[in-house]
Amino acid sequence: MLVKIKPIFVKEIRQIMRDKLSLGILIFIPVFMLIMFGYALNFDVKHLSIGFYDEDNGKTSRDFINSFIHSEYFDNKYNAESSAELDKLMQEGKIVIGVIIPSVFSKDIIKGKTTSIQVLIDGSNSNTGSTALGYVNAVISNFSKDLLVKEVRKKVNMDMTEIIDYRPRIWYNPELKSVRFLILGLISLILLMSSVISTSLSIVKEKENNTIEQIIVSPIKPYELVIGKIVNYILIAIISTIFIFIAGYFLFGVEIKGNYFLLSLGILIYIGTCLGIGLLISSISETQQSAFMLSSIISLLPAFILSGFVFPIRNMPVAIQLITYIIPTRYFLVILRNIVLKGSGLISFWKDLLTMFFLALLFFGLNIIRLKKNKI
Amino acid sequence: MKENAIEVKNLTKKFGHFLAVDNISFTVEKGEIFGFLGANGAGKSTTIRMLCGLLSSTSGTAKVAGYDINNEVEKIKENIGYMSQKFSLYDDLTVEENIEFFGGIYKLKNKLLQDRKKWALETADLKGKENRLTKDLPGGWKQRLALSCALLHQPKIVFLDEPTGSVDPISRRNFWELINTLSEQHITIFVTTHYLDEAEYCNDIMLIHNGKIIAGGSPNELKTKYLTSPILQVECSDPLAALDILQNEIWVNEVSMFGNKLHLNINNEKKDTEFLKKLLNKNSIDIIKIGKIIPSLEDVFIHLIENNKKGGINAR
Numbered sequence: 001m002l003v004k005i006k007p008i009f010v011k012e013i014r015q016i017m018r019d020k021l022s023l024g025i026l027i028f029i030p031v032f033m034l035i036m037f038g039y040a041l042n043f044d045v046k047h048l049s050i051g052f053y054d055e056d057n058g059k060t061s062r063d064f065i066n067s068f069i070h071s072e073y074f075d076n077k078y079n080a081e082s083s084a085e086l087d088k089l090m091q092e093g094k095i096v097i098g099v100i101i102p103s104v105f106s107k108d109i110i111k112g113k114t115t116s117i118q119v120l121i122d123g124s125n126s127n128t129g130s131t132a133l134g135y136v137n138a139v140i141s142n143f144s145k146d147l148l149v150k151e152v153r154k155k156v157n158m159d160m161t162e163i164i165d166y167r168p169r170i171w172y173n174p175e176l177k178s179v180r181f182l183i184l185g186l187i188s189l190i191l192l193m194s195s196v197i198s199t200s201l202s203i204v205k206e207k208e209n210n211t212i213e214q215i216i217v218s219p220i221k222p223y224e225l226v227i228g229k230i231v232n233y234i235l236i237a238i239i240s241t242i243f244i245f246i247a248g249y250f251l252f253g254v255e256i257k258g259n260y261f262l263l264s265l266g267i268l269i270y271i272g273t274c275l276g277i278g279l280l281i282s283s284i285s286e287t288q289q290s291a292f293m294l295s296s297i298i299s300l301l302p303a304f305i306l307s308g309f310v311f312p313i314r315n316m317p318v319a320i321q322l323i324t325y326i327i328p329t330r331y332f333l334v335i336l337r338n339i340v341l342k343g344s345g346l347i348s349f350w351k352d353l354l355t356m357f358f359l360a361l362l363f364f365g366l367n368i369i370r371l372k373k374n375k376i
Numbered sequence: 377m378k379e380n381a382i383e384v385k386n387l388t389k390k391f392g393h394f395l396a397v398d399n400i401s402f403t404v405e406k407g408e409i410f411g412f413l414g415a416n417g418a419g420k421s422t423t424i425r426m427l428c429g430l431l432s433s434t435s436g437t438a439k440v441a442g443y444d445i446n447n448e449v450e451k452i453k454e455n456i457g458y459m460s461q462k463f464s465l466y467d468d469l470t471v472e473e474n475i476e477f478f479g480g481i482y483k484l485k486n487k488l489l490q491d492r493k494k495w496a497l498e499t500a501d502l503k504g505k506e507n508r509l510t511k512d513l514p515g516g517w518k519q520r521l522a523l524s525c526a527l528l529h530q531p532k533i534v535f536l537d538e539p540t541g542s543v544d545p546i547s548r549r550n551f552w553e554l555i556n557t558l559s560e561q562h563i564t565i566f567v568t569t570h571y572l573d574e575a576e577y578c579n580d581i582m583l584i585h586n587g588k589i590i591a592g593g594s595p596n597e598l599k600t601k602y603l604t605s606p607i608l609q610v611e612c613s614d615p616l617a618a619l620d621i622l623q624n625e626i627w628v629n630e631v632s633m634f635g636n637k638l639h640l641n642i643n644n645e646k647k648d649t650e651f652l653k654k655l656l657n658k659n660s661i662d663i664i665k666i667g668k669i670i671p672s673l674e675d676v677f678i679h680l681i682e683n684n685k686k687g688g689i690n691a692r
Contacts, residue, residue, distance in 0.1 A: 003483060003485075004481070004483070006480065007476070007477050007479075007480020007481050008477075008480075008481070010476075010477070010480070011466065011469065011473070011477040011480075014469060014473055015466065015468050015469065018468050018469075019468065209462075209464065209466075209467070210460065210462040210464045211464040211465070211466060212464075213430060213458075213460060213464055214458065214459075214460075214464035214478070214525075214526075215481065216429075216430055217428050217429065217430060217453060217456070217458040218453060218478075218481045218482060219450065219453045219454050219481070219482065219483070220481045
C-alpha cells in the first residue's frame with residue numbers, strides 16, 4: 001500500500017512545490033487573513049460619540065452627564081443648544097446617541113418626584129445601536145440607584161450599603177476582545193479552505209486534464225490515489241494552522257490554555273471531516289470552476305454563517321438550527337473555544353468531538369461508496 | 377497456430393437506450409498491429425475503454441491477455457498499456473518526473489526504474505531534455521513521451537486511442553515508425569483511428585459503424601474483398617456540378633470528392649469513360665482527366681458505409 005502511494009505523494013509534492021504561488025497562498029494567506037480580520041474586523045463597541053442637550057443645566061444634570069463621560073464607552077461630548085441641533089448632529093453622523101435633559105430634571109429629583117429624559121439612538125447600524133442602548137440603560141439605572149440610596153440614607157439616617165454588591169467578572173476573555181474569539185473562527189475557516197478546496201481542486205484537475213484515466217488503467221486503486229493526494233493537503237493544513245497559532249500568540253496574545261494533545265486530535269478529526277466533504281465535491285464536479293463554486297457554497301459559506309462563528313446559533317429559526325447540526329465547524333468551534341480559551345478538559349466537549357467524528361465517518365462512508373464504483 | 381492477445385465475444389454496451397457497441401466479436405493475434413476504425417461516435421472509444429477496464433460492459437465477454445474483462449480487471453491492468461489522444465501527462469512536471477511517476481504507479485523500483493527511464497528517454501528521443509517541463513514540449517514530443525510512459529512496465533498489449541489525433545503529419549509518420557518497431561518486439565498494438573492512411577500500417581483492420589462491425593481483414597483483403605466494382609477517378613472543370621449529376625445516375629454506386637477530384641464506384645462496365653465524357657459535356661462540364669484507379673481504403677470505407685446505410689433503409 002505504502003509503495004503504491006509513494007509515487008503519488010512524491011508527484012503531488014513536486015506539483016505543489018513547482019507552483020510556488022499557490023503554495024504561498026495556501027500557507028501565508030491564512031496568516032495574512034488573520035492579521036486583516038484581527039485588526040479590522042472588530043465586534044467590540046466602544047468610544048461611542050454622544051451628545052447632550054441640557055435644558056436644565058443644574059448640578060444634578062451635570063452629574064448625570066458626567067456619569068456617561070466617565071465610562072469608557074462614551075466620548076466626544078457635544079453640547080447642543082437646542083433639540084434641533086442635537087437632531088442635526090445625529091443626522092450628520094457626529095453622534096450615535098443624543099440625550100435631552102428637560103428643565104425640570106433637577107427640581108423633580110430634589111422634590112423626590114419621578115422625572116424623565118429623552119434618549120435618541122441612531123439605529124441605522126442595528127448592532128452598534130442595540131449595544132449603545134444597553135450601555136445607556138446601564139448608566140442611567142446606576143445613576144438612579146445611586147440617587148435612591150442617597151435619599152434613603154438621608155431619611156433613615158443610618159449607614160446603609162447596597163443590598164447586592166454587583167461586580168461582574170468575565171472569564172476566559174476578560175476584556176471581551178472579539179479577536180480572541182475571531183482567531184478561532186479563522187482557524188476553522190482556514191483549515192476548511194485548505195482541506196475542502198485544495199483537495200477537491202486537485203482531484204478535479206486530474207479529471208479535467210484526463211490524467212485520471214491514465215491512473216485508472218494502472219494497477220493503482222482510486223482510494224490509493226486519493227490517500228496519496230490528501231496526505232499532502234493535510235500537511236499543508238497543519239503547517240498553516242501552526243502559523244496561525246504563532247501569529248495569534250505574538251500579535252493578539254491568544255494563548256492555548258488547554259491540552260495540546262486534545263487540540264491536535266480535534267484538529268485532525270476536523271480536517272478529516274473537511275477532506276470527506278472535499279472528496280464528495282470532487283466526485284460530483286467535472287471542472288475546477290464548479291468544484292470551487294460548490295466548495296464555497298456548501299462548505300465555506302455555512303461554516304461562516306451557520307457555525308456560530310458570527311451569528312449565535314440559538315438566535316436562528318429552528319429549521320436553520322437543524323441544518324447547523326451537519327456543519328462540522330459548529331462542533332470544531334466549541335472544541336477550540338474550550339481548549340484554547342478556557343483550557344477545559346474532554347468532559348466539556350466530548351459530545352462535540354464525538355459528533356464530529358461521526359460526521360467524518362459519514363462523509364468518508366459516502367466516499368467509499370462512490371470510490372467502489374470507480375468514481376472519483 | 378498463432379495465439380490470440382484479445383478475444384472479444386458478443387460485447388455490448390448500452391448507455392440508457394443508446395446502443396454504443398452492439399454485439400461485436402473479433403480476435404486480435406499476438407504481436408500484430410490491429411486497427412480499429414470508424415467515424416467519431418461509431419463506438420471505437422467505448423470498445424477500447426471496456427477492454428481496458430475503464431468501463432464495464434452491458435453484456436458479452438472479452439479476454440485481454442488471457443484475462444476476463446468482467447472479473448479480472450486488476451490482472452488486465454498489469455498487462456496492458458493505454459494512451460489516449462489527450463496524452464494524459466502532467467503538464468507541470470518535467471519529462472523525467474512524468475516517467476518516474478508512471479513508472480512508480482506500476483511499481484517499478486530502483487535499477488529497473490532507472491533502466492526503463494533510460495529506455496523511455498531513448499524511445500521518445502528526449503535525451504538531454506529530461507528537465508524540460510512537459511507543457512513546453514511540442515505535440516509530437518508529448519505524444520512520444522506519453523507512449524513511452526504507457527510502455528514503461530513492458531505490457532504485452534498497448535491500447536492507443538486515436539494517438540495521432542492532434543499532431544502534425546511528420547510526427548504522425550515518426551510515431552507509426554515507432555509503433556512498427558514495437559510490433560517487431562512482439563507487443564500487440566490495438567489502435568483506433570479515423571485517419572485511413574494510417575490504417576494502411578495495420579496488419580489487420582476492423583471497421584465499426586453505429587456500434588456494429590461491418591468489415592474486417594488486412595488492408596489488401598478489404599480492397600479486394602469488399603470492393604469488386606471498378607473505381608474511376610475523374611478530374612473535371614466543375615466537380616461540384618458533376619457530383620450533383622452523378623449522384624442521381626443509377627449506374628453509379630457512390631460518388632465522392634477527393635480533393636478536387638471525384639471517385640466513382642460504378643456497377644455497370646458498359647458505362648465507360650466515353651459515356652461519362654458525353655454525359656458531362658452535355659452539361660457543359662469539361663473533363664480534364666479520367667481513368668481507372670486502384671481503390672484506397674477510403675474508397676472501400678465509403679462503399680461499406682454507404683452500403684450499410686442502404687441496407688439499413690431496406691431493412692426498414
